[in-house]
Amino acid sequence: MATFDRITSVPTILNGQPTIRGMRLTVRRVIEALAVWPNWDDLCREYPELEPEDIRQALAFAARNLDESVQPL
Secondary structure (H helix, E strand, O other): OOOOOOEEOOOOOHHHOOEEOOOOOEHHHHHHHHHHOOOHHHHHHHOOOOOHHHHHHHHHHHHHOOOOOOOOO
């Protein structure tokens, strides 16, 4: 089981969306940014507050929360 000690959900921050370490940076935004900057070094230059463990946990959190049902395209 993965632990998500860097993923936080606080009702007063972005309506409780999962964020990175309580910052106003959502897990969703990190995943979307990875599509633009797949190289972690580039992503960290764009978001200097991110650490490699933040990115790893965001990916693991997203993977764990994907619905396993098949969605039509």
